[in-house]
Amino acid sequence: MDRFVIEGGRPLDGRIAVSGSKNAALPILLAATLADEPVRIGNVPCLRDIDTTIQLLGLLGCRAEREAGGDVVIHACDLRPEAPYDLVRTMRASVLCLGPLLARLGTARVALPGGCAIGARPVDMHLKGLEKMGARFSLEHGDIVGSCPDGLHGAHILLDFPTVGGTENLIMAAVLADGETVIENAAREPEIVDLAEFLRACGARISGHGSSVVRIEGVPRLAGCCYQVMPDRIEAGTYLVAAGITRGRLELEHCPLAALDAVTAKLREMGMRIEARGDVVVAEATGPLMCQDVTTQPYPGFPTDMQAQIMALMTVSQGAGTITEGIFENRFMHVPELCRLGAHITLAGQTAVVRGVQRLTGALVMASDLRASACLVLAGLAVQGTTVVRRIYHLDRGYEAMERKLAAVGACIRREKE
Numbered sequence: 189m190d191r192f193v194i195e196g197g198r199p200l201d202g203r204i205a206v207s208g209s210k211n212a213a214l215p216i217l218l219a220a221t222l223a224d225e226p227v228r229i230g231n232v233p234c235l236r237d238i239d240t241t242i243q244l245l246g247l248l249g250c251r252a253e254r255e256a257g258g259d260v261v262i263h264a265c266d267l268r269p270e271a272p273y274d275l276v277r278t279m280r281a282s283v284l285c286l287g288p289l290l291a292r293l294g295t296a297r298v299a300l301p302g303g304c305a306i307g308a309r310p311v312d313m314h315l316k317g318l319e320k321m322g323a324r325f326s327l328e329h330g331d332i333v334g335s336c337p338d339g340l341h342g343a344h345i346l347l348d349f350p351t352v353g354g355t356e357n358l359i360m361a362a363v364l365a366d367g368e369t370v371i372e373n374a375a376r377e378p379e380i381v382d383l384a385e386f387l388r389a390c391g392a393r394i395s396g397h398g399s400s401v402v403r404i405e406g407v408p409r410l411a412g413c414c415y416q417v418m419p420d421r422i423e424a425g426t427y428l429v430a431a432g433i434t435r436g437r438l439e440l441e442h443c444p445l446a447a448l449d450a451v452t453a454k455l456r457e458m459g460m461r462i463e464a465r466g467d468v469v470v471a472e473a474t475g476p477l478m479c480q481d482v483t484t485q486p487y488p489g490f491p492t493d494m495q496a497q498i499m500a501l502m503t504v505s506q507g508a509g510t511i512t513e514g515i516f517e518n519r520f521m522h523v524p525e526l527c528r529l530g531a532h533i534t535l536a537g538q539t540a541v542v543r544g545v546q547r548l549t550g551a552l553v554m555a556s557d558l559r560a561s562a563c564l565v566l567a568g569l570a571v572q573g574t575t576v577v578r579r580i581y582h583l584d585r586g587y588e589a590m591e592r593k594l595a596a597v598g599a600c601i602r603r604e605k606e
């Protein structure tokens with residue numbers, strides 16, 4: 189197992205290129221199974237979750253490989269309906285193959301993902317929506333077994349909550365269903381827009397993506413296409429915070445600023461300067477930063493995937509602020525670890541109260557999930573002294589070359605074997 193050793197206290201200065209979006213690439217790679225011709229997908233980040241997805245596509249009977257230039261080429265030439273538990277348990281997003289498999293094959297057997305560090309994360313809304321489209325499900329030996337012998341049909345689906353994965357699964361199922369599907373209270377995340385644009389490039393008929401009512405008119409087949417994945421807004425947001433927490437200055441290339449409105453608004457309220465200059469976004473913190481109140485919400489609200497990072501920033505800002513988690517029930521695992529570094533945070537239910545401190549001090553800390561790991565690295569960059577972040581395999585799932593990108597802008601960070 190690898191760990192990061194970070195000598196903090198150095199302001200970052202330089203340019204970082206934002207990679208392709210993990211959360212857009214995962215559904216797009218799986219949606220490639222809907223096309224009966226090869227698809228070529230570019231700007232796919234080099235991450236463990238992407239490798240897992242390519243492996244899953246292989247098990248599903250696709251030819252799927254990353255070419256030397258970085259593009260991933262997928263041909264669903266011999267599609268098979270089974271996603272085994274060994275793979276699904278390492279990456280919950282595997283459940284996104286359910287919609288495409290039902291749409292293409294009329295049958296699917298996908299292991300039910302278990303809970304994870306940030307909560308139970310059920311998939312009931314995915315299943316309820318697919319049932320409305322004509323699928324039937326049973327749970328057999330831990331697997332979701334679905335079938336629709338007469339094919340899927342269009343349906344009117346009202347989601348109880350704008351679930352991101354649920355909206356994606358339903359859009360993917362609906363593109364080949366018979367007739368029109370309307371998804372109300374759909375998630376509006378930019379990654380859903382990216383998925384819909386990929387599907388449209390393959391010939392799907394989708395409108396309203398990015399709003400809370402998405403309409404899909406089923407078509408008989410999807411063709412191949414070439415598509416570039418959007419940049420990663422959470423990776424970009426993490427590096428904006430890195431500029432702030434080290435009181436440095438970073439220029440971000442390929443920064444999807446429009447998709448980061450809620451994040452940049454909060455960072456500016458805290459006192460950071462963030463502006464687009466030519467083709468880069470410049471983020472800097474020269475004066476003191478002030479704690480603010482943050483509540484995570486579905487897009488366009490403040491993203492839960494940036495909650496841990498902004499908390500790290502608040503631990504070394506002035507005053508006090510609250511952070512309320514509105515999406516997941518157990519997403520404060522990073523709080524005790526930040527406290528080990530000297531942060532002052534108290535928890536009351538779904539709200540954390542952060543009182544800024546003058547300085548953090550280095551310690552050994554443990555990463556619990558992807559974004560929690562990022563927050564500990566950020567805190568480590570601010571610490572005077574040495575911080576060791578253990579279990580960074582979580583980071584490798586979602587941040588491409590993080591230590592290389594940070595080292596190139598002046599961070600003292602190295603990867604070690606435990």
Ligand code: UD1
Pocket residue numbers: 211212214281307308309310311312313314315349350351352353354375379491492493515516517
């Ligand atoms: C996606 C993102 C994840 C992000 C999250 C919220 C990917 C691969 N992952 O996860 O990084 O943190 O959106 O922005 O894109 N829920 C149910 N029943 C369901 C579905 C969801 O109760 O059928 C609940 C979940 O437990 C959670 C909430 O709804 O509390 C939001 O989940 P959802 O939007 O589905 O998140 P994911 O798609 O899993």
